[in-house]
Amino acid sequence: MATTTDKVLNRKIVEKARKMKSYAYASDDPEISDFSHPSVINIADTVQVGISTGGSSPAMARKIKIKTESFLKKNISSEDIYQIKLQKFARIEAKQVLSTQLDRKKFLYGVMNDKRVKGLLKEGKYKMAQGRVKKMLRKLT
Template identity: 45%
Template structure:
């Protein structure tokens, strides 16, 4: 089962700042969560991110997972163990779980609450995930690279802009059109609306939003009748 985690406003702790730890941090950056990285060795990327205030960096060599007690009041949502010490990763996972967090060990899918898929991410809006259900990360990667070429052709700029406009329209419509059925019809009508689609093609996004609000007003009148 592939799900998309919402980490906005939550806390994530990454332990181990090597290749995998950094990959995990990269995945979390820009998602609006507070990232704490604990590691005895610290590379340039991590110190730069800390200097920019993007992450909180704790330089410490751990023998066990007791350091997590420092965060027990912080409502930790995710604990990612990415050290190259299998025993330590296990201890971290157990501790994280006892704190009520979702846990992940980079070296042990069995004890992890979730795994990572190979992701094609288009403009931070559309994501396509490829997983081999734990069988072969290399094959997931290989197919992802192939899929990326095709998907970038199929998913056009207008699709991305339509997705963004739908987000705007859904928020605007929720308090103003009463039933789910009518809201659905309204949202579909935007995709078919020639004027809106032309504005999107011409990259006139603000005008497309205004046109959406005009249409919404008409629907609202119909809906309250």
């Protein structure tokens, strides 16, 4: 990673990295970089959204991030965060007993759309929602 304020030095660092058969990145020179860094929005350590202009304008990526971040934080509820965590739990449980990806997919959508699960998550009763997942899974096996 070449992130100095000297463009010539950054290019030398990139050239050296390439000679070492490594990926290279110059913060001020997207044309010679092998990748770019998106501006990342992180919500509750659960949802990450990347905003990128492909290196064309990091300043605009930051501006768009700021505008988008407030929208996402207003529209992703605590219930959504709980549901994501519950889906992770349900996937792990389902992989132990449901042999096909299609069966697991149907099960996970069933969990996501289950009225009882939604009610428990709305009340912040995550552990009880996990119990509901286990009960739903037992009915399938």
